[in-house]
Amino acid sequence: MFSKYLKLFAGIALIVGCVPLASAKTFITIGSGSTTGLYYPTAVGMAKIVNEAGIDVRANARSTGGSVFNDRAVGAGQLQMGISQNNVAYYAYNGSGVEAFKGNPIENLRGVAVLYPETIQILARKDSGIKTLSDIKGKRVYVGDIGSGTEQDVKNLLGAFDMSLDDLKTPVRGSAGSAVGLLRDGQIDAMFYTVGLGASAITEAAQTAPIDLVSVKSDKIEELNAKYPFYTEIKIPGGTYPGMDEDATAVTLKAMLVTSSDVSEDAIYQFMETVFSKNKKAFYNDIQNPNLKKYFTLDSALEGMSIPLHPGAAKFFKQHDISIKDSQMPPS
Incomplete structure (x- = not known):
């Protein structure tokens, strides 16, 4: 009898082992800026596109003090993404320029894409x-x-x-x-x-x-x-x-999207493929920021990129045949 049940349990285990388990979701909070500016509706719009796509990433937007706060919070793991001016991101990564960064470089800060001129x-x-x-x-x-x-x-x-x-x-x-x-x-x-x-x-x-x-x-x-x-x-x-x-x-x-090297390559790649490729029509037309439709293209998304890219971003741009400068490649 025991042998019979043992075979039954083994069979159930084999069946369960063949059933794919649900993929773990990656949760991304995007730091933006004042609700009266353009960072906030841009972050809200991108999060909505991601959440409606049914991918293994969930996103939400958070109103913040802006670029300096976002870069620091991404570096500290309080945010997974943020919108930042490209000069502020440069200062943050290199530990210069802004008092908050002097002598305190945010070495895990990585670039995702340049969005539009500010x-x-x-x-x-x-x-x-x-x-x-x-x-x-x-x-x-x-x-x-x-x-x-x-x-x-x-x-x-x-x-x-x-x-x-x-x-x-x-x-x-x-x-x-x-x-x-x-x-x-x-x-x-x-x-x-x-x-x-x-x-x-x-x-x-x-x-x-x-x-x-x-x-x-x-x-x-x-x-x-x-x-x-x-x-x-x-x-x-x-x-x-x-x-x-x-x-x-x-x-x-330039306004750019930044993230942390601690976020997985797959999560950033999925985010970018969903927002900037598969749902570009919604990115241009549904987000309340006219500058996206006027200025953003994949061909210009690395113009003004002032810090190294995240590996997931580099993978995305390579697959879309966008040339990446050596200075923009992820650190080895």
């Missing part, structure tokens, strides 16, 4: 007397959230004009959404915001306050570029925002 947009109330960036001295100015890429950009940009945050009457920090209200109510004179063109926060500001876009002179942008090669010139076309009909000259860089 622009340092400067808004000033019409009654503030601010016509050029030099006029911002002695004014009440929003300089970005604590730990954001915007804050670092403001420091670098003011430096090109031989100024610092100490030259402002009041450097104001917090969310961009709060800054819009302060600008509208006349509690600040101007605000900086590093974000993609067409951001809802700036559109709202233009609809609710008498404001102008402040241009940066080309020679100053060239001077900035000589010191910080990430920064280049861009024209903000007239009509981008309500009531702003003239072109403005501004400084731009």
